Amino acid sequence: MPIYNAPVKDMQFILHDVLNVSTSDIPGYDELDADFTNAVLEEAGKLTSEVLAPLNVVGDHEGCRLENGVVYTPTGFKDAFEQVKEGGWTGLDMPEQYGGQNMPYVIGTAVGEMFSSANQAFTMYQGLTHGAAAAILAHGSDEQKDTYLPKMVSCEWTGTMNLTEPHCGTDLGLMRTKAEPAGDGTFKISGQKIFISSGDHDMADNIVHLVLAKIPGGPDGIKGVSLFIVPKFLVKEDGSLGERNGVSVGNIEHKMGIHGNSTCVMNYDEATGYLLGEENKGMRAMFTMMNEARLGVGMQGLAQAEAAYQNAVEYAKDRLQGRDVTGAKNPDGPADPLIVHPDIRRSLMDQKSFVEGARAFILWGATLIDEAHRKGDKDADGLVGLLTPVIKGFLTDEGYDMTVQAQQVYGGHGYIEEHGMSQFTRDARIAMIYEGANGVQALDLVGRKLAQDGGKHVMAFFEMVKTFCKENGDDAAMKDFVDPLKKASKDLQAAGMFFMQNGMKNPNAALAGSTDFMHLFGHVCLGLMWARIAKAATSQLAAGTSDVAFYETKLATARYYMARRLPATGMHLARIESGAEPVMALAAEAF
Incomplete structure (x- = not known):
């Protein structure tokens, strides 16, 4: 196991x-x-x-x-x-x-x-x-908060988000679920939602569904969507549970991974719903949940990579296979452990440098959220908004790749279920899809977030990197980290400049490079994290820490990321600057 x-x-x-x-x-x-x-x-x-x-x-x-x-x-x-x-x-x-x-x-x-x-x-x-x-x-009223939050915070009652319908995923303006006013301040919710994670289960007394639906007569498209609280069991005035609401499970989806989570088809048959927030402002309310969920999903990419990496390291140390080309490291045994081989080391270093850099990135993002919420800092809120699609998209793409690399360390045993490595890969795969597929995250980053508030937040990020490089540029101990970060940041700025110069006259020129830009941005973020990690490790070593091995390992891992992973920014820039022509050259019927 x-x-x-x-x-x-x-x-x-x-x-x-x-x-x-x-x-x-x-x-x-x-x-x-x-x-x-x-x-x-x-x-x-x-x-x-x-x-x-x-x-x-x-x-x-x-x-x-x-x-x-x-x-x-x-x-x-x-x-x-x-x-x-x-x-x-x-x-x-x-x-x-x-x-x-x-x-x-x-x-x-x-x-x-x-x-x-x-x-x-x-x-x-x-x-x-x-x-x-x-x-x-x-977004709730005081009455809604008092009714639902104590039980939800304790998880006596659990919650869900209901967006997707059989005929529409990302394009929620196409949804058909209706919310008919009942005349008493409540609404009758009718429709079907699919892919509802934790949609129903036996671990809580009640399940509070947040459901997107359209009130008849409202604006067309996404502007006519409202958000409703639709509990599985209605709640009485004294807080106790009443009769079953008109919501039921149509089916449990059979999935590639996350089998232990009940992903349900949910049917709403004139279920009683309570408006959450304002009419026709449902997406604004839902995005409070979705943005948090996207950060959580980015964390899932890191989390599965971490678990897979831990197991790959153990296997690489124990599994005997071949001899070290520079001389036997296990002369009394029939072969040397896998970990002596350079390509296995490369794979493990890819994984290690990703998970530790991603952990710093996620936790830094969490401090920005605290700064925004606890201090009311609008600049922090804008910066984390810019970084959210990067955290979600880049970390889940890379996290999945790292679970594949960990599985590969096992060779054929990685493909056999009893070793458990395929589960990490299968569970990680969904993170690239739900809460907004990663292609959509890239489009959001390039199409919306870069230009938000006049580009203020991306410029603040560039300034942050520039300031770090300037403050540490004369420190010889930091040269291995500052110089690569500076170059990668210039690649990111060049990509942004390409979009500015070409995006207005040919929007496809920007959108064709959106995924590359998201990855370029992600590498720069992890580069900044590794530079900060290197600075902290260097300071501890200079102060005479007793844990020399830990901090020297950090520096070696930071150097690996800078030398072997961060140069990917140049590749992504070259792809971006090739424009839309290679991507859009074929007519649809030629595929």
Whole structure:
């Protein structure tokens, strides 16, 4: 069975050596001293490695089942969910007013990575509930908050988001689900939604669905979409559960991965719904949930890569195969371990440099969210908005690739289910698709986010990189990191300039390069993270740390990323500058 050990030490390094959270002026961060964060992360690590990780294979093999209209989760899930609820993990960063612990989002993010690495399908039940609760918190009335949030924060009730319909995915303006006013302030919701993660299950007393629907007579397209709270069981005035609402499970989807999560077809037959936010402003309310979910999905890419990498390292150290070309490293055995071979090292270094750089990127993004929410910093909000499609798209594309590389280390055994490596690959694959497929993320980045607020936020990012390079450019110890970062940033700026010069007269010139731009941007972000990591490691070594090996390993890994991964920005720039012609050359009928 695959192993998982929570990377507490690395998280502590990122939080305290790189991000310096305890000295930040963000409200609540003064409580994040190293002892406190270590205690939280150690407890989360124990739960994830001892309880959730062993159920990962169980969930994959058993899946969920629908019997007589009831969805049953895999063996052990219900008991594990009770342990998660009892530990207060579901409301870690939610307001105390509704039963949460009000910790900063950055701590919830670190813990969330552990949960997703240990068991992604299981963690989605609470993850989607968190997102639905966040939408109600941001847009609900006081009565709605008081009715739903205490039970959702504790996960006594769970939540979902219902967007997709059989005939429309990304183009939600085509949706057919209707919301007919009932005359008493409620609405009758009718229609069908598909691909609804955690749509129904046996682990909560109630499920609170957030459903996008159109009120008759409203504007056409996406402007006529509203958001509704549609509980599985209606809630009485005293907070107790009443009669079953007109919502049912039509089917459980049979999927490539995340088998332990109940992905459902949901049927709404004049179900009672309550407007969340304003009429015809449903997408604004839903995006509160979707943006959080996109960051969470980016984290899933990292999380699956981390779990797969841990197992690949163990296998590479144990599996004897061939001899080291420079001389036997295991002379008393029949062969040397896989890890002696340069191509295996390359693969493991690809994985290691990705997961550790991505972890820093995700946690930095979480601090920006805290800065935006806890300080009301609009610049931080704009920057994290710019980075959201990069976090979601780049980290899930790369994360999936890293699970494939980890599987490859196993050779033929990676293709055999008993070793468990294929599950990481299969579970990671969905992250590239849901919460907005990665091609859509790239279009959002190039088509909307770059020009937002007059390009203010992308210029702020460039200035951030420029300032770091300038401040550290004269430090000989930082040359290996500053010079490659500077070059990569210039590639990113050149790509942005190409879009500016060509995008207006030929929009396809920009859109044809959108995925390359997203990856180029992602590499620059990880380059910046590795440069910051290198600076922190260098400082610790200069201060005479007792853990020399840890920090020297960080520097070696940073050099690897700069030398072997970051030069990909040049390739992506060349593709972007080739314009739309190679992409659009064929007529549709020629395919």
